[in-house]
Amino acid sequence: MPLVHEVIVVSVLLSVRGLKKYFVQGGGILGGEKEVVKAVDGVSFDMKRGETLALVGESGCGKTTTGRLVLRLLEPDDGEIIFDGVNITHMSMKELRPFRRRMQMIYQDPYASLNPRKPIGEAIAEPLIVHGLAEKEEAKEQAMKMLERVGLTPAEDFYDRIPSQLSGGQRQRVVIARAMILKPEFVVADEPVSMIDVSMRASILELLKGFQEEYGLAMIFITHDLSVARLVADKIAVMYLGKIIEYGPVDKVLRDPRHPYTAALATAAPSITMRRRKRLDIKGEIADPRNLPLGCRFHPRCPYAKEDCASKEPELREMDDGRLTACHYPLEEGFLDHWLKG
Amino acid sequence: MPTISGITQQIFGRKPGRGLLLTGLAIILAFVILAVLAPWIAPYGPTERSVPSSLAASPQPPDRNHIMGTTELGYDVFSRIVWGTRIVLYVVAFSAILSMAIGVPLGLVSGFYGGKLDRILSMVMDSIYAFPGIVLALAVASVLGPSPTNAAISLSVVYVPTFFRMVRGQVLEVRESLYVEAAEALGYPNTHIMLYHVLPNVAPTILVVFGLAATDAILTEAGLAFFGLTVSYPSPDWGLDLRVGLRYLDQGAWWATLFPGIVITLLALGFALVGEGLGERYAIRTER
Numbered sequence: 001m002p003l004v005h006e007v008i009v010v011s012v013l014l015s016v017r018g019l020k021k022y023f024v025q026g027g028g029i030l031g032g033e034k035e036v037v038k039a040v041d042g043v044s045f046d047m048k049r050g051e052t053l054a055l056v057g058e059s060g061c062g063k064t065t066t067g068r069l070v071l072r073l074l075e076p077d078d079g080e081i082i083f084d085g086v087n088i089t090h091m092s093m094k095e096l097r098p099f100r101r102r103m104q105m106i107y108q109d110p111y112a113s114l115n116p117r118k119p120i121g122e123a124i125a126e127p128l129i130v131h132g133l134a135e136k137e138e139a140k141e142q143a144m145k146m147l148e149r150v151g152l153t154p155a156e157d158f159y160d161r162i163p164s165q166l167s168g169g170q171r172q173r174v175v176i177a178r179a180m181i182l183k184p185e186f187v188v189a190d191e192p193v194s195m196i197d198v199s200m201r202a203s204i205l206e207l208l209k210g211f212q213e214e215y216g217l218a219m220i221f222i223t224h225d226l227s228v229a230r231l232v233a234d235k236i237a238v239m240y241l242g243k244i245i246e247y248g249p250v251d252k253v254l255r256d257p258r259h260p261y262t263a264a265l266a267t268a269a270p271s272i273t274m275r276r277r278k279r280l281d282i283k284g285e286i287a288d289p290r291n292l293p294l295g296c297r298f299h300p301r302c303p304y305a306k307e308d309c310a311s312k313e314p315e316l317r318e319m320d321d322g323r324l325t326a327c328h329y330p331l332e333e334g335f336l337d338h339w340l341k342g
Numbered sequence: 343m344p345t346i347s348g349i350t351q352q353i354f355g356r357k358p359g360r361g362l363l364l365t366g367l368a369i370i371l372a373f374v375i376l377a378v379l380a381p382w383i384a385p386y387g388p389t390e391r392s393v394p395s396s397l398a399a400s401p402q403p404p405d406r407n408h409i410m411g412t413t414e415l416g417y418d419v420f421s422r423i424v425w426g427t428r429i430v431l432y433v434v435a436f437s438a439i440l441s442m443a444i445g446v447p448l449g450l451v452s453g454f455y456g457g458k459l460d461r462i463l464s465m466v467m468d469s470i471y472a473f474p475g476i477v478l479a480l481a482v483a484s485v486l487g488p489s490p491t492n493a494a495i496s497l498s499v500v501y502v503p504t505f506f507r508m509v510r511g512q513v514l515e516v517r518e519s520l521y522v523e524a525a526e527a528l529g530y531p532n533t534h535i536m537l538y539h540v541l542p543n544v545a546p547t548i549l550v551v552f553g554l555a556a557t558d559a560i561l562t563e564a565g566l567a568f569f570g571l572t573v574s575y576p577s578p579d580w581g582l583d584l585r586v587g588l589r590y591l592d593q594g595a596w597w598a599t600l601f602p603g604i605v606i607t608l609l610a611l612g613f614a615l616v617g618e619g620l621g622e623r624y625a626i627r628t629e630r
Binding site for chain 2: 071073093096097098099100101104105107109112113114115116117118126127130131175178179182
């Protein structure tokens with residue numbers, strides 16, 4: 001084991017271009033209108049090794065679908081996924097297998113993502129055996145170490161337990177251990193703490209961060225909780241109805257949003273420590289994804305919408321500080337601070 | 343790995359359905375003992391003339407030497423029931439295991455992979471399922487010819503679709519579960535996912551269906567035997583004895599039909615209780 005591990009490889013690990021996923025509903029034998037839900041509608045981003053990207057947005061905005069598409073757990077309808085220089089978009093399940101080892105998923109629901117009849121120790125050792133990385137005995141040994149590492153001690157006591165004998169937080173530790181035993185380079189964490197007791201959340205996030213530093217792991221962190229996003233992420237991508245509407249360094253974007261929707265999200269979160277002063281209210285509900293508004297998807301709810309917002313769809317473009325915003329009339333720099341005081 | 347203590351815990355532990363399960367298993371076990379120890383338990387051979395020839399040619403009511411009476415040929419009814427257990431258990435076990443061995447893998451593959459294969463298999467199974475069990479078994483058995491093994495095969499034809507449908511339905515449900523997607527995300531091959539993640543979660547259903555199929559098989563076997571499609575008289579089989587006994591019912595020889603009828607019902611009850619008990623334990627709904 002080298003003591004110094006200082007060779008910093010600054011390279012793009014994951015590159016996503018124009019990713020689309022449309023779900024078709026209805027139109028069965030009994031007729032009825034076919035309806036197309038544009039769950040993900042042209043998403044592009046790059047990720048460096050070791051980087052954490054928070055995907056945020058309301059439920060139904062396509063953040064989970066994006067995560068599953070990137071891992072090829074869903075077939076994209078269009079676009080490309082380049083992982084470490086290799087286009088994996090159209091690979092067969094068999095060709096994909098070596099890549100599966102390098103990219104992992106951590107699910108939101110620790111109750112449903114573990115096989116209820118498999119002892120957790122075996123569940124953690126299994127990936128090593130299936131991928132031919134270790135024989136049974138050695139895999140067990142490594143699984144034991146992993147159990148210790150994620151705080152399920154003493155490991156011998158936990159090895160043979162089945163998931164129903166564990167709490168939600170403990171199960172999520174098992175899910176993390178199972179994903180991390182393969183030493184992946186990239187992981188999608190889909191709201192990994194939203195179903196966990198509040199008291200356990202911080203320690204689970206710590207655990208993830210620990211692995212991330214150790215392995216130089218790139219992570220897509222899907223969440224609707226902006227404070228969690230701010231805690232774990234380097235970059236943030238705000239999604240609305242299947243599109244990224246703002247993208248940039250997490251602090252910059254959340255402190256000083258340029259897209260009205262980001263501003264609304266940033267002021268909507270309740271806060272105990274800061275007495276929440278004002279909320280930038282947006283009108284109505286998120287639009288029906290089967291029936292998207294023309295022009296900017298956000299315009300029916302936008303307090304600053306102008307006439308051409310209803311006809312022309314804005315592209316993501318670079319602002320003067322380097323971030324990307326998809327708005328015809330982006331907010332002024334420092335808008336939020338100003339607005340909160342005023 | 344299931345351990346011995348784990349298995350006993352499964353059966354005897356204080357869990358739902360324990361009473362049903364234990365009663366059922368006790369009944370089945372009793373019949374298995376009868377079958378295995380028949381030469382020692384039965385006082386006479388199945389085709390042994392056990393009464394003086396002066397009394398033969400008319401059935402004798404139960405007495406001290408013949409607790410269930412005798413048939414018109416002087417055979418001891420109790421001994422014939424004991425010996426008959428062997429044929430019945432052989433046919434029932436053979437057919438239930440054979441139909442499980444065919445129905446479960448087909449249901450597993452069909453439900454897991456879906457597609458064209460699934461549609462074809464489902465159609466074939468549904469068309470078999472559409473026949474009333476006894477009619478289908480009779481038809482197949484008549485074609486194959488009378489013998490216990492042929493009877494077992496014709497019963498299997500009836501129960502393969504039952505296993506297929508129940509397993510396929512469960513697989514469809516399990517396949518949608520998050521832990522199966524998680525297994526896929528971990529890069530496990532399909533066969534591995536099917537055998538180690540789907541099958542274990544379908545296993546309780548298989549046990550329940552096994553109980554139901556065996557229950558039904560006992561009654562249907564009795565039907566086949568009744569029509570002489572398992573063994574030929576005077577070999578002992580409960581269903582066959584029932585029919586032969588029927589001829590003497592109007593002479594008041596109730597014992598030659600009543601006792602075979604009781605054991606058929608009792609053994610069927612044993613398997614039904616096991617099936618019900620397992621169903622209750624694992625909260626599995628079954629359609630019949």
